[in-house]
Amino acid sequence: MKTSARIAAIALSGLALSLGAHAEEVYRDMTPYIDYGSKPRASDDARHTNTYQYWKDNARIDPQRASSATQFWTVNWKYKDPPFNDTLHGGHDAQDRGAELYRQLNADGRFAACLGAKKGELKGLRLQYPQYRKDMQRVVGLEAMIEHCADKQGMKLVNGSYDNSAVSVYITAFSNGMPIRIDVSKGPLKESFENGKKLFHTKAGWTNFSCATCHVSVVGKNLRGQTPTTHYGDVAHWPTWRSKDELQSLHVRFTECNRNSGVQPLQIGSKEYTDIEVFMTALSNGYPVVNPSQRD
């Protein structure tokens, strides 16, 4: 009974939306947009925080800058990546676990095919995501697709779970060094990008914060031991190994930023988080994939 009532409500709101989004639009405070341009890329940060110069090449990070209490944020945490940081960490264990799970899942080659790997080739596969799937009628990230395709093989890999992210790390590492390149200039990905951009700047929660409140308005400022960095170039190292001993997917990271800023988190794999993922991936265009990776 309850469920059918909700279906009706959603069907109705879908109708209202298609009749005219304007009538439905409710007032929300927004953080003003910065100039994202029509073909966003990581280097555009030069006209935002202008820190791109300090993190564009992670083989040439200035160690002094990286260890400075006031300037470290300008390196966008890239000193955590190899070759600057070549320690072994939980991300490598995850990669091994992912390899083992992948072997089981792909015994008959259908798992790789489902993910869109041509002839089972995993190199470059990460760069195809997020993508629009006609058959699923939505935009999906790699982790959502891993869940979907594992399901077909009879294995439950919930989006955001350790094992899902482990498979993602394993697959992503094949694209190491290849620059992110997602085209958000047309079609469903453009729509998703625009929605994600809007969400990133929409204020919510008891704090009335948007993502951009921290990553744009007070970027580089000290929030009692936490310093938000630029939102450009942030996607190339996910999923990542967090120092609190957690293998974390990008969507799980979103729930953490939401909670930390007094905003209700949403479900992993939701359309909203996927749109933000598309937005942030476009802002990483041109920046090379690096995984396994580690962050504080």
Next chain:
Amino acid sequence: MKITLLALAIGGLTAAMPAVADEALPSNLLYDAGKEKKTVWPLPVKNSGELKYNEHRQDLSKWPTLSYEDKRPTKKAEKVELQGPLNGNAENGKKLAMNTQRGNCWACHALPGDVQPGSGGPPLLNVGTWGYSDAHMYQQIWDRRVANPGTEMPPFGTNGVLSDQDIRDIVAFLQSLN
């Protein structure tokens, strides 16, 4: 929608995605009506294909979310007038200002005795000497948007985070800083 139905169908499993049970709320929140604080967050468990959900320290579903289904607007800036004498308790105000889950002013403002001063807003180390009236300070904490619509400072009064007395106490604390 499909996702919610799926979660309900496999609801017997412990780690199923929590389903929102309150009809008035969007269906895709991480919300568990069975938990005291309602808001939950996902924790990956090593070598597992499931997520564990932990209870957050606060019910966050009461304020507008980023869900496309959420039709709650941002509350408009509220202009308020401080009624009667301040009657604030500065000591309690200090506790509120330096409590991460209440005023949390120190996240953005430098306050005396804090070794990790926030820099998201101006230092308030001697704000008591700035010549601000109690009424002016009261309004800034209730809703700073009245003076600056794009401010980063949360509207503590309008959003129901701090009560009238809480804000009086914090104003008394701020006025004591010199």
